[in-house]
Amino acid sequence: MKWGLLLGMSTLVGLMIMYEWPKLKSLPKKDKLSFFVLVFIGWFLSLFDLPNLPGPTSMIESLFKPFSKMLE
């Protein structure tokens, strides 16, 4: 686990919330909730070693493997 990355991401997320809050305050609850959920997903995912994990890109690649043979 890289502590620098965790610290950096937490600072970034904190700054982002501070920047958005004045405008977010007057918007309905739904807007606030979706903002915080998205921020949390982003913060959470950034803690993983993403480049070496299987994800959407590798999933799509393996899904279309039978067709890709046509182009090889």
Next chain:
Amino acid sequence: MLEEGEKMQGNEKISAGQMGLLMYFAISASAVTVVPGITGKYAQNDLWLSPIWASLIGYVTVYIACRLHQLYPKQSIIQYSQTILGSFLGKVTSLFFIFFYLHLTGLIVRAYAEFVVGNFLTRTPISVVMISMVMVTALAVRGGVEVLGRTAQLFFFMFLIPVALMPTLLGSMKLQYLFPILEHGLKPTFLGAASPQAWFSEIFIMAYFLPLVSNQEKSMRAGMWSVFGTMMLLTIINVFILLVMGRQAGDFLYPVMVAFRYISVADFFQNLDSVVMGIWIIGLFQKISVFYYASVIGTSQLLGLRDYRPLVLPFGILVVIMGFWSIPDQLHVSAFDTFAFPFYGPLVQTVFPLLLLILAFWQKRGQASHAGRTALTDDTNS
């Protein structure tokens, strides 16, 4: 407050011409960097023919997007997919579309950063290049669709400067590289068209911009023109790299960049590749902001939010994450572009909307005949 919120999302308008220019950037900006190299691998010295075949899917996609919008005016794909498929299936589809564009934005940002790091900023960490681009595009997306439309108008002629630079290499072009034309038949040119046709199908992103166009009647023509313009640009670029480099064109990752590196006029005009690079970065800024805008506006429409602006920055983090997820190095970026995207892109952006259009036609016809019958029975009753 509600009025202000409505103004934020509802009243922004762009002209059909601006939308056409946005779509032009949305296809060609990254197509000019990597696609000629991929095409050259398959089509060898016939690579100039492939964009012409590939553009056919672009025209079809423009037709589908415009007809769908005619059937459901003032609605984007997120909204009318719920009308066509019903609430639950429609929401699943919308979620998939949002994911598709978010993922694509991440991949484009990654491809852009690999392009910059591979050619010029070789010692800069790739995350710095990616994050700085995402921050600039986030500003543009927060500015709204009018800002995007105007920057597209501003940058359009700048984007064509590389074409104007091509004649400076006339001295080192060899016409005999063109021949023999169609040495191995048409098949290699079709294989070479596989990758560009995926790029052309990206024009379906106009489904997010059509509701914002003020002069609707011209939007289909604008879309068709941007497909035609992209086809012309790709064909010109492919002829250019073929005449300069011959069959070697397919051996390079960024052949157009390599060709511009040759330019030397009177030993004075040199290193013009950096100028071309700067111009292409402008184009990629435009392309990334179009895709970024589509994924953000799609999410806010799906969730029924009052304002999309608070979602822009959180989506920035997600875009960078998508650009890194399961892509350890440059090889994986080009493998995805070469092998998976030629099937994945058109399947989601042309075949699936075509199914939606057929379903919508069927529904509308059913409704029309049903309405006709009830009108008839009403008539006899009275």
